[in-house]
Amino acid sequence: MSDPTIAAEIPRRRTFAIISHPDAGKTTLTERILRAGGAIQMAGNVRAKGERRRTRSDWMNIEKDRGISVVTSVMTFNYGGCVFNLLDTPGHEDFSEDTYRTLTAVDCAVMVIDAAKGIEARTRKLFEICRLRDIPIVTFINKMDREAQDCFALLDEISNALALDVSPATWPVGRAAKFAGIYDLRTKSLHLKEELPEDDERLALMREEVELAEVALPPFEKEFFDEGHLTPVFFGSAMKEIGVTDLLDALAAYGPPPRAQPSETRDVQATEEAVTALIFKIQANMDPNHRDRMAFARVCSGKLTRGMRLKHVRTGKQFALHTPQFFFAQDRQLVEEAFAGDVVGIPNHGTLRIGDTLTDGEDLRFTGVPHFAPEILRRVRLDDAMKAKKLRQALVELAEEGVVQLFRPQDGAPPIVGVVGTLQLDVLQSRLQAEYNVPVGFESTPFTLARWVTGDKAALEQFEALNRSAMADDLDGDPVFLAGSGFMMNRAVEMNEALSFHDIKQIG
Ligand code: G4P
16 A cells, blocks of 8 residues: 655655865855754854764874864755755865765755855866766855855856856845845845845846846756756855855755666666665764764665665665664654655664665665775785784775775785775774774885776686786675786776776676
């Protein structure tokens, strides 16, 4: 029998991430959004809480020392009749793998742009990832309370740099120190911080510009937004709390609600009755009092309830959901029920891995969670040989969490770790010391490139036999070819037409 709550709940879900170049104002906007959603009483709490959390273990001190955010967290709040799940992403590009995975689990992204700087390198990169997945983008042009570029120039830049239609949803009234609020082009209403006289020159300029904008720029069309071809643009100041609720109101009003999730065999619609969920992130040390590992699962369809038993498709075993949790900005709370779009935390002891699928029984595997070929390869040097076994175990656990990628050379040489950015190595080293009491160092390897190799079984075996000292197995036992240079890699590719070499591996 069909469950009426599913049909009612799914259209209310809004699951999104904020993407931006560092310093554009993501943290400030997050705080203001959570405050608007009633999730925190006092703006600034996210940061304050972050500080407390960061002091808990050594590796998190890396975050504190360098003032960067490593951990991706999830914050759930209610606003405008909707349930919002805001997935935070690390700002530093060394942790971009984490960000890419998180973007697998959202339905929409808010792109924050600094009004003085326009499109910056990292914004563009993150935008490209969203485009690959057709994720609709809402643009927030921040810091309008400071000297900013001309609005039309900014809109032009976004449109040209990202090949995207832009449709202003709001328009600023006043600039810099005289930024007074915004005019909503759709409702034709003013939202001002202060009363302005009818003849204020800021209003006059705004009317003039809006008139021009309405002629020169495309109107908002939901269909184009849903397809990721058009972005509505909001002007504001996160710091001054101008334009933030307008942004949230828009997300509540036109979504998007949870989308279909692609799997190897078919697209799973959010409205399907049977429960499915995708693990997109694993995190340890969420709480120092419980040495648990938390798997973050996006519910992709159906209704997930506490105590439910689901099929863990990779192993074929049953998995009982004893204590799934929601993450409200201040607290964790046990989940009684969750619907498509919701992100729940599932405590476990290493059973669940990134890319895993949970279902009611169907043998389907979600796709889209990527591993990227690492750009830096290092041999782990262990000074205390007595700890070799412990190190092996620790590396597997940390690789399962996605801290680094682990490659075990087929010739039995010591393990190699692969990372996209060197900060990942710092995190690995600190965590091995703090959590496992295994001090390690890193040594260079003759390798600079790694590619997953697939293809005909016999050809693959022959290739492995010929290149034994350059072959390794990844965490899943899939073969990886390591090369010392681009030239060597190209040669291997050219000489082995029966094989394919991949720089991205889809997990699942
Ligand atoms: P990020 O997470 O994207 O890296 O940016 P974050 O929010 O930390 O903001 C970066 C800087 O920009 C901060 O200043 C923040 O206060 C400032 N900022 C954010 N939004 C606005 C805005 O709307 N207007 C203005 N004028 N400034 C804004 P900071 O000096 O680096 O840090 P703090 O001392 O304020 O914490």
